[in-house]
Amino acid sequence: MSDKYSSVFAPYIAGLVATKRAIGYTYESAEYYLKRFDRHCALQPSSSAFSRDLVFGWAKSKDGENPAAHRVRLSVVRELGKYMQSLGVVDAFVLPSALHRKIERYVPHFFTKEELAAFFTACDRLKPHAGMHARHIVLPVFFRLLYCCGLRTCEARRLHVEEVDLSCGAITILGSKQRSNRKIPIPQDLLRLFRSYDARVSAIYPDRIYFFPTTRSECYTRKSIGLIFRGIWKDAGLGQGSGNRPRAYDLRHHADSRIMPSPWVHTFCFGGFHVICAFSVSA
16 A cells, blocks of 8 residues: 555555656646545545445535636546556446536636736745745746746746756756657846856755755645745735736746737846846747
């Protein structure tokens, strides 16, 4: 039984996660929901069988649950049922595909220039945090990278130091969406900021693994970035504004709008550098 899981389905859950990662998927979000499903099963009085009742009990929509999150939650358990059947567990219930049908595409929040200015100003006012000695240095640059170059939050979080070439000014993204690799050029103004940032963080964590670390060997999680973003947004005195609630991920959707000259070019001052955040390239 895997140490991560406690239900009778632990070996199958661990096997599914290992299989997906072996073929190149990060499977981070899926593993999160599989852990929750494992806890759900462990609390059931009779969950020795991967039954219809067990799966449907998990599949019920929760009050206030985001439709996209509900769909992912159902999708991973359907995948687990299929995996168990492939291993010969013929009575494993597979959730019908119609129950996790595609939903209407989420419309990201499009930031106004006033929101962006207020957000990054609040970012730059962050203070050192106990246990995360470089937090006030890391986060302002992390969010600027999303905004300037259009990286996904997971791509930026998991960047290793060696994947950011500060000599030629390029970022290598390995095994991202559809398991593809790509290179992203770093705009000159952001590159100067990166070099200054790297020197400051390296003085705190000389042998760090991640470009945006929480400790020497760890990086931010998906959940923590969401919480931090909302905290900074609140500290900036910002509300929801128009459209959907803003997320850190939505910053990347502004990269394409800055390829062409427009009045939506923003200049921020950080660490002694004026970062224009313009003419960046999104892949």
